[in-house]
Amino acid sequence: MEKIEIVKQLKLCNYQCEAGPLEKNTAFIELEKMAQKELEAEPSTSTNTAMLQLLCSIDKYLDETNCDVEPGDPFHTKIKAVLAQQQHS
Secondary structure, three states: OOHHHHHHHHHHOOOEEOOEEOOOOHHHHHHHHHHHHHHHOOOOHHHHHHHHHHHHHHHHHHHHOOOOOOOOOHHHHHHHHHHHHHHHO
8 A cells, every 4th residue: 555545545534544643743744744645756768658558458458449639630630649758768
């Protein structure tokens, strides 16, 4: 579980658990700061790679199938633009 999910769950339950209320002490404050930093950080290389692989798969599927994608479809056009941008990077 990611830190941000832990923080969300703690806030959602008002810092309560089966054993009773949790004190929002320094550990919780630091966990919240770490989670926020992770959210603000750029996506990891593995995340970018996975997203690009997914976009390539979608692009290939749209190109090779007889689905109802019209020329100039904004979704497919955006995928092609992102992939072209990545190739030039």
